[in-house]
Amino acid sequence: MNQTASEPILTTDGIPLKVSLQKSERKNKIRAFLLVAPLLVFILVTFLIPIADMLVRSIDDRQINTVFPKTFEVYKKWDQQGLPSEELYETMFFEVKNSEGYDIGKASTRMNYSKSGWKSLLKKSKRKFKKIEEGPYKEQMIAAEKRWGDIDYWKALGVMVDPTTMGYYLNAVDLKFDSNKEIIRQKENRRIYNHTWIKTFKISFLVMFFCLILGYPISYLLATLPLKYSNLLMICVLLPFWTSLLVRTVAWMVMLQQKGVLNNLLVMSHVIADENRFQLMYNQTAVVIVMTQILLPFMVLPLYSVMKTIPPTYMRAALNLGASPLHAFWKVYMPNSVPGISAGCMLVFIIAIGYYITPELVGGKDGQMVGNWIAYHLKTTLNWGLCASLGAILLAVMTVLYWAYNKIVGIENIKLG
Amino acid sequence: MGSSDSFVKFDKVDKSYDGEILVVKDLNVDIPKGEFLTMLGPSGSGKTTTLMMLAGFETPTGGEIYLDGEAINKIPPYKRGIGMVFQNYALFPHMTVNENLAFPLEVRKLSKSNIEEKVKKALGMVELEAFGSRMPLQLSGGQQQRVALARALVFEPRLVLMDEPLGALDKKLREQMQYEIKHIHEQIGITVVYVTHDQNEALTMSNRIAVFNDGKIQQISSPDILYEKPENAFVAQFIGENNQLKGKVKSINGKMCVVKTEKGEEIKSLKVNVNSIGDASTVSLRPERVEINSSDSSFENSFEAKVKELIYLGDHIRTRVEVCGNDQFIVKVPNSYKGANLKEGASVKLSWKASDSRALDLR
Amino acid sequence: MFKLIRATFLGLIAMAYASSAYADITFVSWGGAYTASQQKAYIDTWSKGSGVTVENYNGGLGEIKAQVEAGNVTWDVVDVLPDQAITGCDEGLFAKVDQSEFINDLVVPPVSDCVVPQIFWAYTAFYDKAAFPGKKPKRMKDFFDVKKFPGKRGIHTWANALIEMALVADGVKASKVYDVMSTPEGIDRAFAKLDTIKDHVVFWSAGSKPLELVSSGEVVMALAYNGRIGAAILSEGKDFEYIWDGTVLEQEYLVAIKGGNEAEALEFMAHASSAESNAEQAKYIPYGPMRKSSIGIIKKGEPWFITDSGNIDIMPHMPTDPKVLKRAIIADPFWWADNGAEVHERFGAWKGN
Incomplete structure (x- = not known):
């Protein structure tokens, strides 16, 4: 018995069955791969590579090292006590003076992230160094630009010596390296990101919650009404999809501002006094209201498609078995719509967390989200490393949420249709 | 009222959905206690609508339905105490078989041990004792059908309605289930109103058959008379x-x-x-x-x-x-x-x- | 390998931004009445003007950087702010230009070797005369004085100009503002002054918004781009009044993108930055020319500004009117290039907390 079990089974040709099977399957596998290859390439180019690029950028600090290779070598010897030695000044002098092209400009942008002022210091120095012919350089450099005598500028270089840096990530959570590469908190009046993170999650959660509260009954109605009514209602739900995001947002501004339609109606109907108009625009409330309206279809569509598959006989059966309508809904209908709820919530939350235009327009002083800071650094400061680290954190948070969701609810319970 | 001849009574019942066409016209039926009555007819003949009115999911446009002497038009379905087996079973897919069966008992706030006992008994009746912890979708069609039957009976309703319950089964299974339902009916003597468009099913199981066409009962009588002595073409x-x-x-x-x-x-x-x-x-x-x-x-x-x-x-x-x-x-x-x-x-x-x-x- | 990947990625970004059909050069600006004035003043008047494709953008160097890094440049001439003019030139995104023609004719020296002059525009405070029947605000400190002039103020969501204005309101002379700002205490002082109006502020981010805010009475005073205020007064007949005191002038430049159609771009920019073109633009929008000689042309030609109901004197609406310049601050793009990110983050913290 044992003997026969250990011997491989052969085909009639005498080739082991497993080998033969593999051979015949290989063709199918290659064919299957070729069929998905275009999609694979597409995803690779448009999705995976950009993400990889983002992750690299978030820790990449090589450019600066190509501009000041010698300076950084000498820098490592400096004990950070008192101004650096003549040697360090000298190497810095020559690497600034002899730098060509635009590398120094890019480097100065980078250096300015860790200490404001580097940008103009290098720019002006490059011009003035032309006149300095021979050493010693330390005094002449300080004479040309007195900031060369400011130890803080020298200390700020310390975090750039390594070709990779965690500095952007620290920056993204209100931390930074001090000159000894110890992690410390950002100066209090510059702590902005943690606050923004919390706000971003809070707003996204609220938007998700209100979308669910508002979207569930609509979806139920859509799924249970006869087709001719549900089509009409569906158009109403989808109408926002057909209108430009900007138009919708501006329409809300007209509705909600202090002298806007809603407040005017309330004052006219004497619900509130003229001087007590609600502040509904240019704050977090506005962001939540407007984003809820904009993202509602993303909740309704998965809910609807799941509810459509729940046979009406479930509710009837529950009623028939003696459950009150509320009980029947809660115990029978609701659990069956969970896949739609999950999908809708995930979808809305993921979209909301990266939102940017709406908070920009209606967020006012405290409605700005992480996306707004990413946009700011992307366009204005060109600090793409910080953008990348903020983006990477968003990605990580989403991955963790997805993982947690899978653990708790099970990913197979997501259903988009 | 309340005579044994009319446990269920349809009294001049009319039903229209759109105000133009009557799908049930002037329906008068008396169903005695313990009877197995089948409503037979082609689709669109009004038989299912009649059943739904009895279950409480549709309201008669005119006339009155009595159950055990009580007018039930205004009683919502969940207070009627009528069991029902649906066409596609309508077992709750997120609950186990046991939980499905316990559902009607829990809403009636029975004690836990009482529920357990009744669920077990009901499963025993349909010979599925070993399947209590399965999910409905893990069962075969015939097994699901039996669970649905057990669930409709577990809370000991006064009346059981069945809406083409065997429609989704293959022929052999259907015939087997016909006998099983018939035997259960004989065992517990409950009143059954059964809807089907399959005449063999009707002939096999029923005490009486009401043949529906065009919103009206064409003939209501026992299977043999219906076959031997049809009263119209x-x-x-x-x-x-x-x-x-x-x-x-x-x-x-x-x-x-x-x-x-x-x-x-x-x-x-x-x-x-x-x-x-x-x-x-x-x-x-x-x-x-x-x-x-x-x-x-x-x-x-x-x-x-x-x-x-x-x-x-x-x-x-x-x-x-x-x-x-x-x-x-x-x-x-x-x-x-x-x-x-x-x-x-x-x-x-x-x-x-x-x-x-x-x-x-x-x- | 990584270079290749990066180039692919950036190429995709650039492609997303690019949409132009083939044309000789593509000119990118901010849109609206401003771009319309550019069109009339020096695109239509250029001999090759029909070959210019105009596109709009929302500022920033992000798109330009992506195009240049990917080697897929579709923009040729871009209208930029001075701090971007500096950074872009430093990082090699822009082509160097010959500045000899205008270098001695400018109100302030050019910020980099890559630019030709466009205009001065200004962050200016203004109000609706109807909102103050009695005493009217005249100075920047009135804008910051919510006791004397109660009501909400409309300000923009970023820090530029607000720091300068806060210091002026706090008693710093316009000419000393950047000296004060270059000390940490100076920034603290500006934020302390901003604190005094924080609870009375409505923020805006789109340039049309402050006009709406003031018109609707949502705020009693607001900061806005002076050209927008001027357009509202001149073309829509609004009864607005400027507070020229403490106004902050920003420079605006044209640059040629490296790797684009540089030859034609530079030719176009030479035409666009001529004294005549600079002056011509003021016929359509009340932004101040950067060339001294353009101001002379305008003064001689008054009434210069064209409206449907005849021409109007434009100098009273110009931030470069010598009377205004005396009390105004010319924003220092070098200071902002150095400190912009830090101050902006601090401003964000101030807004949000």
């Missing part, structure tokens, strides 16, 4: 196989009459659903009541016919003949020595008793 044609000969009433003599076909043959028949001489009529005749080349002289009707087609069906030969101007006339000939001699194109003599041919209305 629709019932005759809908239940079982049936030969129809068309003609006009020539003479009436008490319970009997003579119908004359267009070609002049005179068929002696029972006067069932014709009123006066000259009425157009369909004479209905079961294929198995026709004899071929019989020498027996007790048959009042006897006509020459031509064999058109022979279909071999093992135990009998289905013989299509032309007689009295109808070339779709079917005779079932037993596969005996006599039957084996038939040839297509041969002339034969057909005979039947006047009491087997029923003069009905013209359809």
Whole structure:
């Protein structure tokens, strides 16, 4: 018995069955791969590579090292006590003076992230160094630009010596390296990101919650009404999809501002006094209201498609078995719509967390989200490393949420249709 | 009220969905306690609507429904205490079999041990004791059907409704389930109202069958009477196989009459659903009541016919003949020595008793 | 390998931004009435003007950087702010230009070797005369004085100009503002002053918004781009009044993108930055020319500004009017290039907390 079990089974040709099977399957596998290859390439180019690029950028600090290779070598010897030695000044002098092209400009942008002022210091120095012919350089450099005598500028270089840096990530959570590469908190009046993170999650959660509260009954109605009514209602739900995001947002501004339609109606109907108009625009409330309206279809569509598959006989059966309508809904209908709820919530939350235009327009002083800071650094400061680290954190948070969701609810319970 | 003859009573019930067409017209039925009543009819005949009104999912447009003497039009479905088996079982997919069965008991706030015991008993009744912890979708169609049946019965309702419960099963399973349902009904003696469009199902299981067509009950009676003595052409044609000969009433003599076909043959028949001489009529005749080349002289009707087609069906030969101007006339000939001699194109003599041919209305 | 990947990625970004059909050069600006004035003043008047494709953008160097890094440049001439002019030139995104023609004719020296002059525009405070029937605000400190002039103020969502204005309101002379700002205490002082109006502020981010805010009475005073205020007064007949005191002038430049159609771009920019073109633009929008000689042309040609109902004197609406310049601050793009990110983050913290 044992003997026969250990011997491989052969085909009639005498080739082991497993080998033969593999051979015949290989063709199918290659064919299957070729069929998905275009999609694979597409995803690779448009999705995976950009993400990889983002992750690299978030820790990449090589450019600066190509501009000041010698300076950084000498820098490592400096004990950070008192101004650096003549040697360090000298190497810095020559690497600034002899730098060509635009590398120094890019480097100065980078250096300015860790200490404001580097940008103009290098720019002006490059011009003035032309006149300095021979050493010693330390005094002449300080004479040309007195900031060369400011130890803080020298200390700020310390975090750039390594070709990779965690500095952007620290920056993204209100931390930074001090000159000894110890992690410390950002100066209090510059702590902005943690606050923004919390706000971003809070707003996204609220938007998700209100979308669910508002979207569930609509979806139920859509799924249970006869087709001719549900089509009409569906158009109403989808109408926002057909209108430009900007138009919708501006329409809300007209509705909600202090002298806007809603407040005017309330004052006219004497619900509130003229001087007590609600502040509904240019704050977090506005962001939540407007984003809820904009993202509602993303909740309704998965809910609807799941509810459509729940046979009406479930509710009837529950009623028939003696459950009150509320009980029947809660115990029978609701659990069956969970896949739609999950999908809708995930979808809305993921979209909301990266939102940017709406908070920009209606967020006012405290409605700005992480996306707004990413946009700011992307366009204005060109600090793409910080953008990348903020983006990477968003990605990580989403991955963790997805993982947690899978653990708790099970990913197979997501259903988009 | 409350007499044993009308445990369930439909009293002049009308139903319309759109205010223009009545899908149920002037329905009057009394169902005694313990009866197995089947509503049979083609789709759109109003049988399901009638059932839904009884369950409480539809409200009658007119008339009143009584259950055990109580008018129930205004009682919501969850307070009626009626069990129901749905067409696609409607088992809750997110609950185990046990939880499904416990559901009606939990909403009635029974004690835990009591629930457990009843669930076990109900599962025992449908022979699924071992499947309590399975999810419904892990069961076969037949098993799901039994769970649905157990769930409809577990809370000991006064009345059980079944809406084409076997429609989704294959033929063999369906027949098996028919007997099971029949036996359970006999065991616990509960009143059952059953809806189907399958006449075999109706004939197998029911005490009485109500044949629906066009929103009206055409005939309500026990299966044998329904088969043997259809009261109109629709019932005759809908239940079982049936030969129809068309003609006009020539003479009436008490319970009997003579119908004359267009070609002049005179068929002696029972006067069932014709009123006066000259009425157009369909004479209905079961294929198995026709004899071929019989020498027996007790048959009042006897006509020459031509064999058109022979279909071999093992135990009998289905013989299509032309007689009295109808070339779709079917005779079932037993596969005996006599039957084996038939040839297509041969002339034969057909005979039947006047009491087997029923003069009905013209359809 | 990584270079390739990066180039692919950046190429995709650039492709997303690019949409232009083939044209000789593509000119990218901010849109609206401003771009319309550019169109009339020096695109339509250029001999090759029909070959210019105009596109709009929302500022920033992000798109330009992506195009240049990917080697897929579809923009040729871009209208940029001075701090971007500096950074872009430093990082090699822009082509160097010959500045000899105008270098001695400018109100302030150019911020980099890559630019030709466009205009001065200004962050200016203004109000609706109807909102103050009695005493009217005249100085920047009135804008920051919510006791004397109660009501909400409309300000923009970023820090530029607000720091300068806060210091002026706090008593710093316009000419000393950047000296004060270059000390940490100076920034603290500016934020302390901003704190005094924090609870009375409505923020805006789109340039049309402050006009709406003031028109609807949502705020009693607001900061806005002076050209928008001027357009509202001149073309829509609004009864607005400027507070020129403490106004902050920003420079605006044209640059040629490296790797684009540089030859034609530079030719176009030479035409666009001529004294005549600079002056011509003021016929359509009240932004101040950067060339001294353009101001002379305008003064001689008054009434210069074209409206449907005849021409109007434009100098009273110009931030470069010598009377205004005396009390105004010319924003220092070098200071902002150095400190912009830090101050902006601090401003974000101030707004949000």
